[in-house]
Amino acid sequence: MSSHTVIKQVTKSTFTPSLLRELKSHIDACDFISLSSIKTFSATSASSWRRRLLPFDTAETAYLKAKLAAESFQILNVSICPFRVEGSKVVAFPSTLIQNQLKCYNFHLFPREEQSYSFSCQASYLESLARKGFDFNLCIYEGISYLSRVQESLAKRRNATHLDFKVFSKSRKSVADSLFMERIKARIQYWRKSCLNSNKSPHGDLANSLRQLILGTQLHGERPCMTIDVCSDNQLNLILETVNGISDSLVPLVVRNSLGTPTSVRVVFTSSEEDKSALLSDIDHAEEEQSFNLRGFREVMDLISNSQKPIVSINCLNDFAFFHEKFIAPLPPSLHEFTCSLKMVFPKILDLGHLMKEIGPLKNAMDTSSSLNLEVPFQADRDGGQSNQGRNALKIISLFVKINYLHICNNIEGYFNMFHPTACMELESVGCQDDTNTYLTHQEDIAKLGVHNLVFLWGFNAASSLQLKDKLRKYHPIFHENFDLKVIDRNCAAIAFQRQGAVVELLKEIKPRSSSIENMISDGVIIAGFGAYEKVCRMGLWDGRLADSLQTVVLSDNTNSPLLAEKSTEICWDNEVMLDQNEYLKV
Numbered sequence: 001m002s003s004h005t006v007i008k009q010v011t012k013s014t015f016t017p018s019l020l021r022e023l024k025s026h027i028d029a030c031d032f033i034s035l036s037s038i039k040t041f042s043a044t045s046a047s048s049w050r051r052r053l054l055p056f057d058t059a060e061t062a063y064l065k066a067k068l069a070a071e072s073f074q075i076l077n078v079s080i081c082p083f084r085v086e087g088s089k090v091v092a093f094p095s096t097l098i099q100n101q102l103k104c105y106n107f108h109l110f111p112r113e114e115q116s117y118s119f120s121c122q123a124s125y126l127e128s129l130a131r132k133g134f135d136f137n138l139c140i141y142e143g144i145s146y147l148s149r150v151q152e153s154l155a156k157r158r159n160a161t162h163l164d165f166k167v168f169s170k171s172r173k174s175v176a177d178s179l180f181m182e183r184i185k186a187r188i189q190y191w192r193k194s195c196l197n198s199n200k201s202p203h204g205d206l207a208n209s210l211r212q213l214i215l216g217t218q219l220h221g222e223r224p225c226m227t228i229d230v231c232s233d234n235q236l237n238l239i240l241e242t243v244n245g246i247s248d249s250l251v252p253l254v255v256r257n258s259l260g261t262p263t264s265v266r267v268v269f270t271s272s273e274e275d276k277s278a279l280l281s282d283i284d285h286a287e288e289e290q291s292f293n294l295r296g297f298r299e300v301m302d303l304i305s306n307s308q309k310p311i312v313s314i315n316c317l318n319d320f321a322f323f324h325e326k327f328i329a330p331l332p333p334s335l336h337e338f339t340c341s342l343k344m345v346f347p348k349i350l351d352l353g354h355l356m357k358e359i360g361p362l363k364n365a366m367d368t369s370s371s372l373n374l375e376v377p378f379q380a381d382r383d384g385g386q387s388n389q390g391r392n393a394l395k396i397i398s399l400f401v402k403i404n405y406l407h408i409c410n411n412i413e414g415y416f417n418m419f420h421p422t423a424c425m426e427l428e429s430v431g432c433q434d435d436t437n438t439y440l441t442h443q444e445d446i447a448k449l450g451v452h453n454l455v456f457l458w459g460f461n462a463a464s465s466l467q468l469k470d471k472l473r474k475y476h477p478i479f480h481e482n483f484d485l486k487v488i489d490r491n492c493a494a495i496a497f498q499r500q501g502a503v504v505e506l507l508k509e510i511k512p513r514s515s516s517i518e519n520m521i522s523d524g525v526i527i528a529g530f531g532a533y534e535k536v537c538r539m540g541l542w543d544g545r546l547a548d549s550l551q552t553v554v555l556s557d558n559t560n561s562p563l564l565a566e567k568s569t570e571i572c573w574d575n576e577v578m579l580d581q582n583e584y585l586k587v
Contacts, residue, residue: 011142030082041122062421106390110143458547
């Protein structure tokens with residue numbers, strides 16, 4: 001029987017513990033988990049240099065761009081599809097509903113727990129999503145909220161109602177503390193005595209109600225309670241110590257305001273040990289339900305993390321920067337800290353984009369793949385336009401299975417957690433099967449260069465890249481060599497030389513202003529090494545044009561160094577990820 005695919009659209013009304021149990025059983029039965037997301041921006045459609053992955057971006061600069069995006073934009077939905085691969089077939093785990101079923105879960109997200117939560121949107125990308133039928137109303141009104149692990153920890157301290165305050169008993173108390181405790185003790189004992197005698201009173205319900213009103217008796221559920229206001233942590237500690245010393249039948253609950261500051265202690269009276277156990281059980285259940293609501297979608301990410309199953313995705317550096325920022329903790333300042341932190345949560349992440357870069361040209365292999373009979377049929381839920389949402393996870397499976405079928409990578413474990421910038425694949429714009437071949441064969445057009453082969457040039461005035469190349473050849477003999485030029489914005493470009501050492505030779509002549517480049521400098525054209533771009537990214541000079549940011553770095557450099565790259569790092573010089581130079585090179 002052929003596999004079937006059901007895309008289950010999950011909103012806050014259908015996000016229940018039973019659904020999580022179902023997902024957990026599917027994750028336990030699978031070998032891999034396909035993961036994709038849709039956000040309020042796309043790195044592939046962004047026009048700004050600070051948002052878009054450029055061919056000269058190293059892993060570090062690409063991470064800094066991903067960090068900037070994750071801190072600014074929002075995740076709209078996450079698609080998850082557990083699966084298993086046997087040869088050229090996608091084999092699903094058994095399902096109680098449909099045998100050999102492949103189930104994809106598409107979770108709609110929208111943050112609403114934070115009072116002043118705000119995020120940015122890329123208008124052009126949202127417009128493209130709307131044209132493809134993305135349901136923004138469903139996302140906004142029915143999206144699942146979430147908190148990161150750090151946010152949950154803060155929220156628990158802020159909203160805690162159970163006795164989570166550790167009591168410290170002082171061996172020697174001040175006179176004021178002793179008087180305060182005696183007054184509180186007398187008040188609680190008198191109130192407790194009235195609770196014990198309330199059922200024995202011969203004066204009837206009206207008299208009991210008046211007595212409870214005078215004593216300040218309230219109800220916690222169906223149990224009597226009293227509230228004692230506190231003004232400091234010391235008072236809180238003294239009250240809790242007093243309550244614990246009176247009777248085991250009293251349960252103190254700390255009440256906090258919205259900022260997490262204790263404001264009062266609610267003392268609940270229980271009639272027996274069984275009643276006290278039932279109360280504590282109810283409190284634990286309420287706290288667990290509150291925690292479930294606080295965690296929201298992060299429950300799903302915790303399931304994936306706890307399973308330790310390999311995650312298959314694409315553009316992982318960008319996506320997992322978002323996942324770390326939204327579901328784990330704020331992003332660290334460097335790529336190394338990010339990978340170490342992420343590996344503790346998701347130890348096995350396979351980036352198909354990086355895998356394509358590593359395995360090299362696939363043209364001959366793809367001729368063989370024409371015989372590949374892989375089908376991941378799409379069987380939609382009967383929910384109209386929503387059914388298309390979530391298919392990206394299936395496209396990732398299609399690409400992964402083709403790689404696996406071709407036996408190109410025998411040691412898949414060796415590619416886990418490799419976060420390097422690769423050409424972004426816009427999954428929304430390709431079909432589920434055929435267009436993955438185009439992406440595979442495209443990789444052979446990507447050249448690998450070192451950052452020491454690159455220089456940045458700005459301040460020029462040219463109508464086209466060809467005109468700019470002609471001008472450069474007049475400035476210096478080194479521009480008669482083989483080099484590639486890519487326009488970044490209106491008056492900034494990156495140049496890649498084929499010959500090793502050409503960049504060093506050129507930059508050495510900048511500071512002393514040799515006669516061969518005097519005309520270039522007098523025309524306002526400025527050149528700097530890759531180190532200038534690294535400093536721009538590290539310093540967070542994202543606003544404005546790249547030329548202005550590079551100029552700021554050059555002017556602030558007092559070392560008279562050529563601003564070469566600090567490390568010899570390899571990059572993938574990919575023509576497909578460049579900006580449209582016709583858009584920027586205008587007179």
